[in-house]
Amino acid sequence: MKKSVTTVFALLIGFGFALGQSKTVREFRDKYEDDRDAKVVRLNGSLFKLMSTIASYDTEDEDAQVIARIGEGIESMDIVSVPLFDSGLKPAEFDGLKDKLKSEKYEELMNMRDGRDRVSVMTQGGSNEIKNMVILIREEDNAVVMNVNGTLDMKDIAYLARNSKNWH
Numbered sequence: 001m002k003k004s005v006t007t008v009f010a011l012l013i014g015f016g017f018a019l020g021q022s023k024t025v026r027e028f029r030d031k032y033e034d035d036r037d038a039k040v041v042r043l044n045g046s047l048f049k050l051m052s053t054i055a056s057y058d059t060e061d062e063d064a065q066v067i068a069r070i071g072e073g074i075e076s077m078d079i080v081s082v083p084l085f086d087s088g089l090k091p092a093e094f095d096g097l098k099d100k101l102k103s104e105k106y107e108e109l110m111n112m113r114d115g116r117d118r119v120s121v122m123t124q125g126g127s128n129e130i131k132n133m134v135i136l137i138r139e140e141d142n143a144v145v146m147n148v149n150g151t152l153d154m155k156d157i158a159y160l161a162r163n164s165k166n167w168h
Contacts, residue, residue: 074150
């Protein structure tokens with residue numbers, strides 16, 4: 001019985017992790033993470049929990065409290081940067097990621113274009129929170145996928161956007 005409970009618990013944890021990360025992003029990362037020209041950064045949720053704990057000690061600073069709440073909500077962050085063409089990645093393949101994410105119920109929160117450079121911010125979540133966020137950046141010769149898994153409160157994001165000009 002104990003072995004069965006352990007097995008079920010492990011499956012639930014694995015299933016929960018699989019739900020947290022986009023299949024599209026996971027497949028992209030798996031395909032290019034071992035490419036010799038790719039740059040890959042993985043940040044574990046424990047790092048964000050540490051940042052959150054440090055920020056939470058400053059109970060009088062509202063900025064620190066917002067950062068603490070955001071850090072508490074982030075479970076992981078992956079960044080994969082791949083050179084176009086050198087790695088076999090074609091611009092059309094990268095641009096297709098957006099459609100695949102939409103089929104996973106991601107919504108485009110923001111889209112920017114500067115010449116040939118493009119940035120798309122895709123999110124899952126409701127009206128008050130962002131559950132997962134994927135940022136797609138395509139430059140002339142490079143493509144970047146940044147994936148943030150976790151839950152972020154829209155009020156905290158709005159606070160940071162509103163007050164960021166005061167941080168210099």
